[in-house]
Amino acid sequence: KAGVTQTPRYLIKTRGQQVTLSCSPISGHRSVSWYQQTPGQGLQFLFEYFSETQRNKGNFPGRFSGRQFSNSRSEMNVSTLELGDSALYLCASSLPPLRDRGNEQFFGPGTRLTVL
């Protein structure tokens, strides 16, 4: 089974621009979560989508947004880029959570965004 794929793998943008990142989950996985990883803050949850609906959101400003399509593919968008947005953006897919526990999440290779 193919893993989670993310495109592009690398991006260089300048302050003020916007960026869109794409994620294709493992076949059969309908939950997609996005995380930001930086050396200073570690891995932080951005948001989760399931059945085209945002189900959870982390503590990030409104410049960070996302969406999910009917085929479970997801995109995240960052507008008005700031230097501090430079990070590795990771997408993870999973089956829906079970009744009494969350489910295993599998990460894609990530998109490394550099903001100049």
Added chain:
Amino acid sequence: QKEVEQNSGPLSVPEGAIASLNCTYSDRVSQSFFWYRQYSGKSPELIMSIYSNGDKEDGRFTAQLNKASQYVSLLIRDSQPSDSATYLCAVNKVKAAGNKLTFGGGTRVLVKP
């Protein structure tokens, strides 16, 4: 207090020895616990999941969970140089709908030949 805490290391382990990694979490409603391995420049790779108190073994890895003490650990037996990586503890508070992982800062492990 951070929600999920790990010693940042580095944890230096001789080849063939047991590496012991610890993780504590603050929220008692946490129900799902995961260990990820992350090599430098790569994305996290799931190596263990544990949901009930006690031990869970998978190959050279053993995860241990103690919900009363809010503590989860990972043992790596017969450590190999290829085990040198950062190990991330992650917790899912399932009472909140959905899959939302909170990560610790990671423990860097160095296995010396």
